[in-house]
Amino acid sequence: MSGALGRLGQSLLFSLDPETAHGLSISALRSGLPRARRPADDPRLAITVAGLSFPNPLGMAAGYDKNGEVPDALLALGFGFAEVGTVTPLPQAGNPKPRIFRLTADRAVINRLGFNNQGHAALARRLATRRQRGIVGVNIGANKDAVDRIADYEAGVRTFAAAASYLTVNISSPNTPGLRALQSREALAELLERVVAARASTDSSTPIFLKIAPDLVDADLDDIAAELMRQGLDGLIVSNTTLSRRGLHDEGSGRESGGLSGRPLFRRSTVMLARMRQRLGPAFPLVGVGGVDSTDTALEKIRAGADLVQLYTGMIYGGPTLPAGIVTGLARFAAREGLRSIREIRDSAVERWASEALD
Numbered sequence: 449m450s451g452a453l454g455r456l457g458q459s460l461l462f463s464l465d466p467e468t469a470h471g472l473s474i475s476a477l478r479s480g481l482p483r484a485r486r487p488a489d490d491p492r493l494a495i496t497v498a499g500l501s502f503p504n505p506l507g508m509a510a511g512y513d514k515n516g517e518v519p520d521a522l523l524a525l526g527f528g529f530a531e532v533g534t535v536t537p538l539p540q541a542g543n544p545k546p547r548i549f550r551l552t553a554d555r556a557v558i559n560r561l562g563f564n565n566q567g568h569a570a571l572a573r574r575l576a577t578r579r580q581r582g583i584v585g586v587n588i589g590a591n592k593d594a595v596d597r598i599a600d601y602e603a604g605v606r607t608f609a610a611a612a613s614y615l616t617v618n619i620s621s622p623n624t625p626g627l628r629a630l631q632s633r634e635a636l637a638e639l640l641e642r643v644v645a646a647r648a649s650t651d652s653s654t655p656i657f658l659k660i661a662p663d664l665v666d667a668d669l670d671d672i673a674a675e676l677m678r679q680g681l682d683g684l685i686v687s688n689t690t691l692s693r694r695g696l697h698d699e700g701s702g703r704e705s706g707g708l709s710g711r712p713l714f715r716r717s718t719v720m721l722a723r724m725r726q727r728l729g730p731a732f733p734l735v736g737v738g739g740v741d742s743t744d745t746a747l748e749k750i751r752a753g754a755d756l757v758q759l760y761t762g763m764i765y766g767g768p769t770l771p772a773g774i775v776t777g778l779a780r781f782a783a784r785e786g787l788r789s790i791r792e793i794r795d796s797a798v799e800r801w802a803s804e805a806l807d
């Protein structure tokens with residue numbers, strides 16, 4: 449897709465309300481538009497994480513393709529992997545609209561969708577008909593009115609262990625009341641124990657990642673790191689959206705309730721990432737997400753401890769050519785610096801980021 453056409457598409461989308469624009473972008477991808485120009489795979493960007501071979505470290509974050517309609521079209525845009533979901537056992541409508549708000553001056557979004565999705569069965573059917581290869585993770589959650597929320601995660605593991613490249617246990621959405629309480633030590637211990645047992649009941653050894661919020665204090669991070677190690681989880685995604693509203697310029701939409709993503713989240717989520725790298729050590733797989741919208745921000749996540757990087761809001765503002773642009777930029781950086789692997793820069797700024805104060 450040409451740059452001019454891309455810009456036209458973006459301004460068209462911006463004339464619509466954000467949720468309509470999102471639906472249109474999914475339809476466009478489903479129908480083969482925009483024509484992707486996936487950069488050729490560069491061996492310097494290839495990376496093995498949790499036993500999976502990623503062609504490059506940039507992934508589409510959860511929440512864009514909640515129902516698994518376009519994972520292969522996303523990979524064709526240049527992403528090295530795509531995470532679909534969050535999916536819950538039963539379909540659910542989510543919160544009343546409007547529930548997505550652009551904060552254009554801040555290159556940010558606030559959403560309070562509340563896990564709107566078509567449920568396990570619909571996603572399982574779509575994944576079963578996929579013909580292409582390529583890494584697709586499934587992000588699992590709990591229905592709002594579930595009596596036993598952990599049972600919903602167990603069901604997600606059983607349903608998707610075979611079809612998913614990896615599973616993400618998402619307990620960090622701010623839009624399902626009480627969900628984030630699963631991050632507290634006792635609840636997390638029970639949750640992880642039960643999802644690991646659910647996996648053992650299947651034939652698969654699919655890696656299981658946990659996705660956490662950025663609104664945690666150091667004592668929470670200590671607890672989470674201890675439980676991840678104790679239960680032998682395979683990876684951690686840092687982070688989901690934030691409840692913080694610090695430093696926003698958009699005073700209108702900034703007052704909406706929900707989770708904030710995009711540029712203003714970059715600092716907080718990167719500090720959390722570095723602090724978790726310190727706690728989990730060099731061998732533990734970490735995925736950095738929050739405010740990535742350029743090659744430089746992707747590189748900084750890797751320096752702060754990320755093996756893999758994901759983005760969502762960046763693409764709302766940067767359009768469908770953004771992933772290819774970032775991946776090309778990473779390859780150029782690796783070549784210019786004489787790296788054999790982009791991984792060589794990982795952790796080079798962990799101390800600096802971990803010691804940044806958060807207010």
Ligand SMILES: Cc1cc2nc3c(=O)[nH]c(=O)nc-3n(C[C@H](O)[C@H](O)[C@H](O)COP(=O)(O)O)c2cc1C
Binds near residue numbers: 533559740
């Ligand atoms: C509209 C919207 C919907 C989202 N839905 C989900 C979701 O269903 N599950 C999830 O784990 N994260 C969800 N997220 C969070 C993103 O995956 C990501 O963690 C967060 O937005 C930070 O990355 P970003 O700044 O690149 O957007 C959503 C984000 C947005 C903006």
